[in-house]
Amino acid sequence: MSQPVRTEIFRPEVLGKTLKPVAQDLIHLRGQKVTSRWLHSELGADLILWQDERGNLIKQHVSFWGQVVQWDIVHGLKTGLIIEMEEEEGSSAQLLGAAAPRNPVHYDSSVQKATLSQALEILAYVQELERGELALVVENFVQGPTMRDLGEREFLRRFSPRPAWVRRLDLWRHWLKSLFTWFRRS
Secondary structure: OOOOOOOOOOOHHHHHHOOEEEEEEEEEEOOEEEEEEEEEEOOOEEEEEEEOOOOOEEEEEEEEOOEEEEEEOOOEEEEEEEOOOOOOOOOHHHHHOOOOOOOOEEEOOOOOHHHHHHHHHHHOOOOOOOHHHHHHHHHHHHHOOOHHHHOHHHHHHHHOOOOHHHHHHHHHHHHHHHHHHHHHHO
16 A cells, blocks of 8 residues: 655645745835735745835735735735636737736635635744734734724824825934934944
């Protein structure tokens, strides 16, 4: 009788531990800068985080084994499945060089608890995020808060773009703090 094939790729611990940073980008959206960070595992998992200028997490996405768990401050939590599509040779999109998404995500009509549970188990082993940041990612997936949950006033306090004069004041504060620190050392 043959032995069953044992593989490590189906263990959440292995997937989580192998998620490593591969890219960080600055995206300009409607007068605000959003930073995206991508962690990838060669075993088939990705974690992408988007933060606004203030450092607020505004969107997060985990994919593994074709499953997707995504949260954002506007729409909340959703799960889905990556549908792999093969392009037929000589298709009109291929001939025109169209940049159509090759693997669109099909979102579920309701959150699939098994998919969410697997994502949370993988996240428990991610070593490349600070503990507080990882806790916030997990909290967003567990609670799925949206801007409606925060209320208008709290949402604006947290997420509205800071006026230019406040950003300049922060730069001056930072500069003065550095200057005083330098003088104390001297």
